[in-house]
Amino acid sequence: MKIGFLINPVAGMGGAVGLKGTDGQHARAMALGARPVAPAKAKAFCTALGPTLHTFLTAAGVMGGDILRSCGYDCETVYRPAAATTTRADTIAACEACRAAGARLLLFCGGDGTARDVFSVCDHDLPLLGIPAGVKMYSGVFATTPAAAAEIIRRLGEASCIDAEVLDVDEEAYRHNALSTTVYGIAATPALPGLRQASKWASDGSSEGRTQEEIARFIVDIMRPGTLYLLGAGSTTAAVTALLGLEGTLLGVDAVCDGRVVGQDLNEDGICALLERHPAAKIIVSPIGAQGFVLGRGNQQFSPAVLRRAGPENLIVIATPAKLSRTSSLYIDTGDDCLNAAFGTSIAVITGYAMAQRIPLKT
């Protein structure tokens, strides 16, 4: 079977530097010291896939050909970008070329922005599957990990083609603390149980707010003097800063110590600098909606370097029971397998005052 294979080489670069997305922000991300993310994810996919009878149609260079060939795959180049720095137009043109050359599935490596571009070519009649590499991946077309994407491709004959939402957030609004999600359409995507992530589920407010307050009250009660608390994105963590009477960023990483905000909307470097000054630190995060990602989606500021420095044992996960009920497992995808394994096979999630739930953890 012919499979289109495309990499958005700039996808995910804005994560570690706190840009909450890379759409139109590539130059800024580079200036902030961002490093490419997608090529490594694509390579992880190829390594996990191993030998295959499928034929890859791809774009030249960093958009796919380089990685495929370096991993030993024969592939057919159907598109060549005009410039070294690729754009959305290149992604769309490459998809159209793959489709014209007979691709029966489009496999792409990127985030929600890339998914939108690929979907604009596929619509519902050509299936697509995402190798997760973006800052945000709220769409339902992504495999849970690059290895899971490889597993789906290896077992395509067993996979069912299901409908999945293609979602994206308004990144500009997102950068200003507003979460505005738009459904761009329903794509067809191959899925095997447990290997595809669900679309993000957003809290409905009302009773959620009450439970979030209860969780926040517990977190505030166990806070210790001199300890640095790094609070990740989301309304559950925001309830903690609100209870402390502090102003935080809803969708960024904020740092609190001794009842004061000591860092706002931090990127990886900013967090590392704080950890130098505060050896005792706790990272408090809430999983992303129904997808269940604790690390590796929407909070890449908590990079492997940050997590190692803080220590996996100092990760505190908080979530309302309603949110947890929408995912049977939680996922950690730091991009570093050894570090992923350090979090163990299950994790306690604080779900109320002095109350936790033990949830299986997958990487």
Next chain:
Amino acid sequence: MRTKILLDENDLPRKWYNIQADLPRPLDPAYNPQTGQPIGPEDLAPIFAKELIRQEVSTDRYITIPDEVRDILTLWRPSPLYRAHRLEAALGTPAKIYYKYEGVSPPGSHKPNTAVAQAYYNMKDGIERIATETGAGQWGSALAFATQLFGMECTVYMVRGSYDQKPFRKMMMQCWGAECIASPSPLTNAGRAILERDPETSGSLGIAISEAVEDAASKSTTNYSLGSVLNHVCLHQSVIGLEAKEQLAMDEAEADIIIGCAGGGSNFAGLAFPFVREKLDGRRPDLEIIATEPTACPTLTKGLYAYDYGDVAGYTPIMKMFTLGHGFIPPSIHAGGLRYHGMAPLVSLLHQEGIIGSRAYHQNEVFEAAVRFARTEGIIVAPEAAHAVKAVIECADECTRTGEEKTIVFNCSGHGHFDLNSYEAYFSGALPDYEYPAELIAASLKDLPRV
């Protein structure tokens, strides 16, 4: 191979065993929450029968069971001791497994062992009505059953979580003529205070106790009755262990491991205390005694040994016990009878002294064990007793690994016929594995001032 080991009605014990006679050290005194002074009989008299107060502080090794109480107990006692041949075979273990089955009582659990005695002593004192609380409904139904036998009225404050989950327990209480009220209720100061703070609370045993105590204290012809925790309750439950010892002897067996689930501690104490005596006096130093509990409410495994109130509102005496704090409201796990922040002072002292051990389990592994038990031994156990079953299987598996032929005895404290919605939740994968974040709490306590 014998499966049921049965005693004759005449073999029903004539005396209860009181472990206070054999403790390694006396219990620490309880304190009056109002005066802060050590509690005396006069402090308890407004809500407890005189004989129960005497039993609470007695250090006599044996206390005679009144004939009127024995007559009623013979409706279901002596309860059978089963040898779990089929479970042993399914596990492939060299261990011998026995269980005392208390689900044969009319209310379906061990609770009427003390309910009948308490109702009797209150009736003798001229009390017309008893107020109490209930968690899963086992205690409430047992006291409803017992009070109607002596022509008394009964009001039961039932933890709201269970009230909603287990309507059939409520109907049992109504069948036996009792009034069952969801707690917290708007009928008491304690209930109103909680509802004001949290109108949607699922309640807790600690809140329900506050309501029942307040009810009893405000009416001269009403007394209060507690289904666990207190010394006299553990005393009345000792019939379980006394019978089990006789039954094991009939099968020429001797226990190596004793297991019971522990919420307030009474069913565990009932089986274990007559055996603990042999460990305390040096006859059985290697006897292993294990209390099991939920990770959602791990009083013995994660709690502190400290003075605390027995209820949320602070009406009850302050007792030295293992506690998670009287303000702790455990999540709505299906083993409602194990949702109590404290533990019987007698069980607590023995745990503190290292004479008994404890293990905590998550809901799903507990129900997995219960289903395994149902599919081998046939009995669908209550979620509380399922915690004991889980530990039994764990101990039997340890024997399989070591090749030891230990004899394991556990208290199967009740059937789960009114808990089938819990099993349904387990089968549908909808049971959360709650746990108490003890490490985070302990870390935060490091900064408390030492006093």
